[in-house]
Amino acid sequence: MRVDLATSFEEALRIKAERSDVVPVAGGTDLLVHWPDAHALQERDWLDLSALTELSHIHFEPDTVVLGALATYWDVIQDQRFRALPLLPAAAATVGSLQIQTRGTWAGNIANASPAADGVPALMVYDAEVQLASTSGRRSVPLADFYHGYKQLEARPEELIESIRVPLRPHDFENFTKVGSRAAQAITKVGMAVAHSAAGWRIVANSMAPTVRRCRTLERLVESGGTVDSPDGLLSAIRADVNPIDDIRSTAAYRERVFSRLLYQTLLPACSSFS
Amino acid sequence: MTDSRIEISFTLNRRPVTLRVDPRSRLLDLLRYDLGLPGTKEGCGEGECGACTVHLDGVPVNSCLVPAWQVRDRAVLTIEDTAEAAVERMLDAGTTQCGACTPGVVMTARWLEANPRLLERFSARHLMAGNLCRCTGYDGIIDGIEIPVPDREEA
Ligand SMILES: Cc1cc2nc3c(=O)[nH]c(=O)nc-3n(C[C@H](O)[C@H](O)[C@H](O)COP(=O)(O)OP(=O)(O)OC[C@H]3O[C@@H](n4cnc5c(N)ncnc54)[C@H](O)[C@@H]3O)c2cc1C
Ligand code: FES
Ligand code: FES
Numbered sequence: 001m002r003v004d005l006a007t008s009f010e011e012a013l014r015i016k017a018e019r020s021d022v023v024p025v026a027g028g029t030d031l032l033v034h035w036p037d038a039h040a041l042q043e044r045d046w047l048d049l050s051a052l053t054e055l056s057h058i059h060f061e062p063d064t065v066v067l068g069a070l071a072t073y074w075d076v077i078q079d080q081r082f083r084a085l086p087l088l089p090a091a092a093a094t095v096g097s098l099q100i101q102t103r104g105t106w107a108g109n110i111a112n113a114s115p116a117a118d119g120v121p122a123l124m125v126y127d128a129e130v131q132l133a134s135t136s137g138r139r140s141v142p143l144a145d146f147y148h149g150y151k152q153l154e155a156r157p158e159e160l161i162e163s164i165r166v167p168l169r170p171h172d173f174e175n176f177t178k179v180g181s182r183a184a185q186a187i188t189k190v191g192m193a194v195a196h197s198a199a200g201w202r203i204v205a206n207s208m209a210p211t212v213r214r215c216r217t218l219e220r221l222v223e224s225g226g227t228v229d230s231p232d233g234l235l236s237a238i239r240a241d242v243n244p245i246d247d248i249r250s251t252a253a254y255r256e257r258v259f260s261r262l263l264y265q266t267l268l269p270a271c272s273s274f275s
Numbered sequence: 276m277t278d279s280r281i282e283i284s285f286t287l288n289r290r291p292v293t294l295r296v297d298p299r300s301r302l303l304d305l306l307r308y309d310l311g312l313p314g315t316k317e318g319c320g321e322g323e324c325g326a327c328t329v330h331l332d333g334v335p336v337n338s339c340l341v342p343a344w345q346v347r348d349r350a351v352l353t354i355e356d357t358a359e360a361a362v363e364r365m366l367d368a369g370t371t372q373c374g375a376c377t378p379g380v381v382m383t384a385r386w387l388e389a390n391p392r393l394l395e396r397f398s399a400r401h402l403m404a405g406n407l408c409r410c411t412g413y414d415g416i417i418d419g420i421e422i423p424v425p426d427r428e429e430a
Contacts, residue, residue, distance in 0.1 A: 003281060003298045003344055025342065032340040033321045035301060042299055050345045074334065078393075097405025098383065099325055102334040103341070184404030185323055 002045040009052050009133070012160060017135040020157035022047040026070055027103035029096070030112045055162070060084075067164040069107035073119065077101060084168055087176045087193055091122035094178045097185055107161040110143065113151045113211065116188045120212040121204040122176055125193035126166050130155075133162040140165070144204075147211035169197040173270045177262055181249075189250040190258045194266055207250075208242040208259055215241035218263070225273045231257075231264040238263075283347035288356040302341035303327045306353060314354035314378050318407070325406035328379035329353045335383045337405075354378035361385060362419075370419030372410035380406045384420045394422055 004022065006012035015022060022045045025031055031041065049055065049070065056070040060081055067076075073092035076082050082089045095101055095109075095118050109119035110130060120143065128143045132155055143164075146154045155161070173196040180186030191206035201222045203215040217240040221228070228234060235256070244255035268274045280295035287310065296305055303320075306312045306329070318326035320339050327338040330352040362370075362381055371377040383406050387399060394402075399417055408416060 001298050002279065003342075005281070005344060005347070025345075028340050028342055028345065029322060032301065032342065035299075035320075035340075046298075046342075048342070048345060051348065093401075096322065097325065098402055099328055099335050099337045099405040100322055100340075102331075103336050184401075185407075 001042045003048060004046070005048045006052060009054055009160075009162065012047060012049060012052065013133060013135050013158075015047055016160055017158045019045060021045070024049050024111075024160060026050060026105040026108045027072060029100050029104040030108060030114075049160075060168075063168050065166045065168055067106050067166065069161045069163055070105055071107075071164075073101035073104050073106070074098070076106075085126060085166060087122040087125060087174050087195065088119075088166075090176045091118050091178075091193070094118050094176075094180075106164055110146065110164070111153065111155070111161060113147060113153055115150070115209060115211055116191070116207045117212055118178060118188055118191065118206065121191060121193040121206045123164060123166060124204045124212060124214055125174075125176075125195045125202045126169075127199065127202065128164050128166045130161055131163040131165060132156075132159040134159045138162070144214040147213075150210035169199060171195050171197045175266050177266065179258060179262070187249060190255050190262065192259065192263060192266070194263070196270070203263070205242050205259065208244045208255055210243075213242055217241045222267060222271060222273070227273055227275065228264070228267075228271075229275045231260040234260045234263055281344050283344055285346045285348060286350040288352060296343040298342075298344065300343040302329065302331075302338040302343050302346055302351070305343040305346075306338065306351075312353055312355050316375055316378055318375065318379075323407065324376070325379040325383065326376050328382040328406065330382060330386060333386075335386050335405075352382075354381055357381055357385065364421055365419035368419035369411060369415035371415075376406060376408040376410075380408065380416055380419075384416075388421045391422065 004015050024047045026049050055068040057068040058071050059066040073095050077089045077092045106119050109117045124143045129140045130143055130146055132139050141154050175194045177192050178188050179190040180188055188207045193204045195202045201219045203218045205215055206212045217237040221237045244252040246252050279298055281298055282295050284293040306315050316326040318324035322337045322340045328335050329338045332349050387402055399420055399422055
């Protein structure tokens, strides 16, 4: 096991370009679980990003919020400016516990690519973009297009996440719902984030597919104003958008049932086409 | 294995220290085994229980999830830094029974007491939810925290 302690982001990018199999470490709250028994991980080489203060910023620009790759859940929870994007602190407050929130980063949540991630749906519902960097340049990828399959990311092996850009738009409807086994320290069984702005409806599901997923069929259904008079009226669109599975935390049938009911109840007061 | 130890310097309980750490060590191992400070406990080793809570640059973290080399140039505060007077209320309130969770509970509670304005937005129970206790039923823990009485109710 070799550890590189990067002292600048440019140095980190050089290391990643030379040895793309190094494992970047931010807050370590995913990577250190089951350490020190994680022999497979210990045979890998590590690239520590934690000292890169240039990645820990949160900037409010006129129409965008920029979260540096080291911005944590706690940074967002305790920053009152996030009243403008209330689903971010709401989602952050459901992650693990205080001690996880002070260490876990939004970028780590994105890169870890868990279908049950709670930070990702809140970012995705606001049309966040992932800023990727490598020694050959920078590019921006919509978070909604960042996952190709289970743990399959759009990022190339030599790329690191530099920041996350979230558009600042006025929303007239916002909701984040997490269903877990208990209030704290629980992994999401069924989750969703819903928002409406001048850009239209956004509906994002987590723990309902191999990745966190933007649900475009559901969005079109709501946009179209087609009548929905019961949770079952959402099922064909739900089935077009997601494919939940049975696992140790829940069953596919439970997930579909709970998701349809939660989404129906959430949209009922906001959409005249729902009755 | 060749000596791949990494030299780090940091501030531990307000004093500077420099030492070489095994790259596989967690902050928890560094404290307990390299530095002989066994007050910080290991419960789950995976971030769930909070028994290993310390302050890193002033905020509570689980030391079982921090690679030791990440504390270089940073400040760590452990239960050994705690004066008995700071836990007097806890001694009376039934905050501790078997004691396994207590060092972590004390470290989170000390931070909460130092940042009372947090209680305008969050309940003490919410902020303490990362410290699991198998004995007290939690009322003793909440009662042991020095906070304004109205905030004692669950929000
Ligand atoms: C007890 C416990 C409870 C938890 N509860 C929740 C929960 O409720 N909801 C939830 O969503 N998550 C939860 N998590 C998971 C975890 O806290 C989050 O996913 C967190 O956001 C990870 O961030 P990190 O900085 O700690 O990541 P790390 O562990 O440092 O890294 C995670 C992944 O991201 C990669 N990575 C990190 N930074 C970058 C970068 N800049 N560029 C490219 N790749 C990068 C790493 O290589 C690794 O693959 C929990 C974890 C624990 C231990
Ligand atoms: S031992 Fe670290 S959280 Fe349980
Ligand atoms: S006092 Fe026994 S675990 Fe808390």
